Amino acid sequence: MNRRKIIAALAIAAGAALLATTATALSRGDDPVPTAAGAAVARSDVQRAISAAQERLRRVPGDAATWASLGSAYVEQARITGDPTYYGKAQGALETSLRHKPDGNGPAHMGLGALANARHDFAAARDQAELARAALPDTAEVYGVLADALTQLGKSDEARAAVQRMLDLEPGVPAFTRAAYDFEQRGDVDAARQALTRALDASSSPSDTLFCRYRLGELAFDNGDLDEASSQYEQGLLVDPLDPALLQGRAKIAAARGDLGTAITGYAEIVARVPSPQYLHEYALLLRASGRTDDAARQFDLLAQQERLLAAAGSIDDLAASVVAADRGDSATSLAAAEREWNRRQHPLVADALAWALHLTGRDAEALPFAERAAATGWRNATFAYHRGMILRALGRTAEARSALDSAVRTNPHFSPVDGPAARAALDGLR
Amino acid sequence: MRAAAVLVLAGLALLAAPASASAHPLGNFTINHHHAITVHPDRVDVVSVIDLAEIPTLQEQPARTSDYADRECGAVRDGLQLTVDGVRKAVSPRSASVEYPSGEAGLPTTRLTCLSTAPADLGSAATVDVRDTYRPGRVGWHEMTATGDGIALLDPPVPATSASDELRAYPDDLLADPLDVRAVSLRVEPGTTAASGVGVAQGGTTLLGTATRAFTDLAGEQDLTPLVGVLAVLLSLLLGASHAALPGHGKTVIAAYLAGRDGTARDAVVVGATVTLTHTVGVLLIGLVISASSALAGESLLRVLGVASGVLVTAIGVFLLRSALQRQPVPVGHGHGHGHGHGHGHGHGHRVGRGGLIGMGVAGGLVPSPSALVVLLGAIALGRTWFGVLLVLGYGIGMATTLTLVGLLLVRLRDRLAAVERFRDRFTALPAITAGLVLVVGLGLTARALFG
Numbered sequence: 001m002n003r004r005k006i007i008a009a010l011a012i013a014a015g016a017a018l019l020a021t022t023a024t025a026l027s028r029g030d031d032p033v034p035t036a037a038g039a040a041v042a043r044s045d046v047q048r049a050i051s052a053a054q055e056r057l058r059r060v061p062g063d064a065a066t067w068a069s070l071g072s073a074y075v076e077q078a079r080i081t082g083d084p085t086y087y088g089k090a091q092g093a094l095e096t097s098l099r100h101k102p103d104g105n106g107p108a109h110m111g112l113g114a115l116a117n118a119r120h121d122f123a124a125a126r127d128q129a130e131l132a133r134a135a136l137p138d139t140a141e142v143y144g145v146l147a148d149a150l151t152q153l154g155k156s157d158e159a160r161a162a163v164q165r166m167l168d169l170e171p172g173v174p175a176f177t178r179a180a181y182d183f184e185q186r187g188d189v190d191a192a193r194q195a196l197t198r199a200l201d202a203s204s205s206p207s208d209t210l211f212c213r214y215r216l217g218e219l220a221f222d223n224g225d226l227d228e229a230s231s232q233y234e235q236g237l238l239v240d241p242l243d244p245a246l247l248q249g250r251a252k253i254a255a256a257r258g259d260l261g262t263a264i265t266g267y268a269e270i271v272a273r274v275p276s277p278q279y280l281h282e283y284a285l286l287l288r289a290s291g292r293t294d295d296a297a298r299q300f301d302l303l304a305q306q307e308r309l310l311a312a313a314g315s316i317d318d319l320a321a322s323v324v325a326a327d328r329g330d331s332a333t334s335l336a337a338a339e340r341e342w343n344r345r346q347h348p349l350v351a352d353a354l355a356w357a358l359h360l361t362g363r364d365a366e367a368l369p370f371a372e373r374a375a376a377t378g379w380r381n382a383t384f385a386y387h388r389g390m391i392l393r394a395l396g397r398t399a400e401a402r403s404a405l406d407s408a409v410r411t412n413p414h415f416s417p418v419d420g421p422a423a424r425a426a427l428d429g430l431r
Numbered sequence: 432m433r434a435a436a437v438l439v440l441a442g443l444a445l446l447a448a449p450a451s452a453s454a455h456p457l458g459n460f461t462i463n464h465h466h467a468i469t470v471h472p473d474r475v476d477v478v479s480v481i482d483l484a485e486i487p488t489l490q491e492q493p494a495r496t497s498d499y500a501d502r503e504c505g506a507v508r509d510g511l512q513l514t515v516d517g518v519r520k521a522v523s524p525r526s527a528s529v530e531y532p533s534g535e536a537g538l539p540t541t542r543l544t545c546l547s548t549a550p551a552d553l554g555s556a557a558t559v560d561v562r563d564t565y566r567p568g569r570v571g572w573h574e575m576t577a578t579g580d581g582i583a584l585l586d587p588p589v590p591a592t593s594a595s596d597e598l599r600a601y602p603d604d605l606l607a608d609p610l611d612v613r614a615v616s617l618r619v620e621p622g623t624t625a626a627s628g629v630g631v632a633q634g635g636t637t638l639l640g641t642a643t644r645a646f647t648d649l650a651g652e653q654d655l656t657p658l659v660g661v662l663a664v665l666l667s668l669l670l671g672a673s674h675a676a677l678p679g680h681g682k683t684v685i686a687a688y689l690a691g692r693d694g695t696a697r698d699a700v701v702v703g704a705t706v707t708l709t710h711t712v713g714v715l716l717i718g719l720v721i722s723a724s725s726a727l728a729g730e731s732l733l734r735v736l737g738v739a740s741g742v743l744v745t746a747i748g749v750f751l752l753r754s755a756l757q758r759q760p761v762p763v764g765h766g767h768g769h770g771h772g773h774g775h776g777h778g779h780g781h782r783v784g785r786g787g788l789i790g791m792g793v794a795g796g797l798v799p800s801p802s803a804l805v806v807l808l809g810a811i812a813l814g815r816t817w818f819g820v821l822l823v824l825g826y827g828i829g830m831a832t833t834l835t836l837v838g839l840l841l842v843r844l845r846d847r848l849a850a851v852e853r854f855r856d857r858f859t860a861l862p863a864i865t866a867g868l869v870l871v872v873g874l875g876l877t878a879r880a881l882f883g
Contacts, residue, residue, distance in 0.1 A: 082570055084461075092603075311536075
């Protein structure tokens with residue numbers, strides 16, 4: 001009897017405790033969690049992925065997969081924001097991932113491949129991408145990294161196979177834009193435009209949309225369609241009025257339409273914010289075209305200093321160095337840089353740079369095969385045609401020179417503010 | 432166009448991270464800002480340090496401009512928006528200086544230091560907002576620190592000391608983004624520097640909310656010591672018990688069922704055990720399925736289960752009602768009349784069928800509890816599946832305890848009432864009433880799951 005009473009008492013006590021819990025729960029209700037002071041503003045997908053990965057790694061520091069995805073996200077963030085600190089962080093994160101999982105770590109190799117591509121070390125990027133492919137044979141992103149490396153190395157057939165595999169695995173923005181670049185290099189402009197349009201339709205984030213708009217604008221501009229290019233750039237600027245690439249497009253259109261003043265102002269603003277070598281180079285050419293040779297010379301000096309900084313940091317871009325040196329008039333440096341780059345990779349752009357450098361040093365007979373090699377893929381590129389035309393003219397083959405220069409001017413009459421007028425003058429001279 | 436084709440290459444070349452460590456850590460073309468805010472009772476002082484890397488220094492050639500420091504500090508001050516309680520205060524100059532530490536490849540960098548002050552009356556509690564709009568489009572480190580001199584800062588969102596030693600040594604933390612703090616809102620009041628402000632209570636303030644958060648935090652503990660493990664399991668028992676006390680899990684139905692029929696203590700135990708088993712198995716199944724395939728949407732699944740549960744209860748209600756109405760003509764002697772033998776479940780009239788009990792149990796445990804699901808999924812994600820399963824089991828046992836207790840209490844209560852002669856006659860209609868109640872509840876559950 002006593003035991004039963006004790007049990008009963010316990011049961012009643014437990015029931016009372018539960019009743020109290022229930023009563024409190026029902027009476028107070030659940031307050032929503034207040035947001036932290038300084039709540040996060042709207043963030044892009046990449047930023048959210050980075051924050052989530054960082055949070056997780058603080059709690060579980062040995063998670064190799066999350067280190068790898070953090071590294072890849074840092075590489076992407078560097079591209080989107082233009083902030084170079086992220087490359088160092090990406091390197092650190094990816095190396096940490098490999099330390100925790102040295103074998104079969106597909107995501108880490110993929111991230112290292114993307115990083116190597118961004119640093120222009122395309123041979124290393126290809127090696128990393130192959131390691132990643134061995135571990136992850138059915139992941140589209142791996143083929144993207146591989147395709148980029150192979151394209152830049154000049155191996156277009158292998159690159160095409162990689163892009164095709166990427167399309168088969170995951171038809172999305174990264175795959176379509178790479179397919180578009182491949183079509184463009186082969187000279188199939190319509191297919192390139194279709195691919196980019198499909199990419200635009202598949203874009204889900206603002207940075208994707210901006211990238212597609214810029215590529216569509218570039219494709220139209222490179223084929224002489226100023227109105228279409230302008231429309232694409234302006235639509236992109238509606239999404240982000242401060243995007244440097246689209247602002248550069250707008251300035252380029254202004255220059256092509258003859259309004260050099262607006263173009264120079266536009267470029268000055270861009271260069272004050274994002275002094276990348278490409279923008280500085282184009283700014284310098286514009287200044288030269290409008291007769292401000294001293295200002296142009298200053299920008300070229302700045303470019304030279306930038307190259308020194310990059311060389312000191314171990315980052316090599318001999319293709320850009322060759323092109324800039326040629327425009328500056330330094331043919332010896334241009335030739336040396338172009339030959340070094342040609343030994344590394346046999347891409348059409350490098351062939352064209354080498355051909356032009358040889359032409360500037362007076363070796364036109366050697367230059368011609370390289371100029372033809374550049375055009376071999378079928379790329380409808382006004383600059384290639386211009387260079388080939390000038391080389392043929394120097395060799396005395398007038399008819400072919402005329403047809404090449406004509407093709408340059410017809411493909412894109414505004415391909416360069418300095419070389420465009422030179423091409424037209426040469427064409428007139430040959431008639 | 433060729434230059435454009437070189438876009439991807441040249442543009443990215445600049446962004447390439449240095450292979451060696453001697454490059455300007457944040458890239459050669461960054462402009463970096465640091466503002467040290469000191470709040471006094473009569474003014475707010477701001478020491479602004481602007482660090483221009485090699486390329487901006489080359490672009491702007493500050494060494495060639497004679498009054499560069501004054502002019503540029505003027506621009507910095509114009510970009511500095513300081514408000515006290517929403518009222519904009521004028522920022523006046525105190526001093527400006529510039530120096531050129533050497534950077535990479537023999538190129539100079541620029542280090543601009545500006546002292547500015549804004550008079551303000553901070554004799555009482557106020558809010559000081561500082562925003563930096565100087566050169567917003569340029570990539571770079573943006574940092575702010577805040578201290579009080581004779582003024583207490585309540586829970587300041589920025590630290591008191593610089594993480595980068597005022598832009599001299601940038602930290603290289605792989606798990607932190609480059610700082611981008613361009614605005615700060617400080618709550619100040621007179622007094623000594625407070626160690627920490629009032630902590631804002633996070634999350635639900637109910638006992639249950641706190642316990643649930645503690646539970647989910649324990650499951651994710653980094654160091655799973657035995658003490659933590661035992662604590663977590665105990666907590667899961669308590670939580671399961673209190674969860675079962677909340678509305679849901681068919682307690683009404685079970686109570687009605689047991690009260691209306693000749694339910695015994697053993698039946699209560701059976702029902703409790705069935706609920707637990709169903710719930711635990713349900714959570715484990717769903718947890719494993721969700722972690723294996725993310726295609727399964729949690730919300731719609733819970734809805735489907737809710738409907739299934741409601742339908743099951745309705746079906747049982749129909750069955751009960753039918754059997755209750757069929758038995759109406761049975762004489763009053765059903766179920767009672769045997770003083771002490773009553774209530775111990777031997778073949779009087781129609782006892783609760785085993786199938787019915789199990790059906791109730793399944794219906795009660797069919798809809799899994801979200802917190803148990805979350806704990807399981809979290810444990811799986813952390814690689815501690817066994818621990819998650821253990822916690823879910825503990826949760827289920829806690830639920831079983833409550834439900835069995837409820838059932839037992841009701842059985843007891845009904846027995847006591849039945850022993851009282853006065854109520855005996857009232858009990859004839861009880862099975863029909865309770866069956867009807869079960870039916871109504873079942874319909875309600877189904878409707879809520881479908882349209883809720």
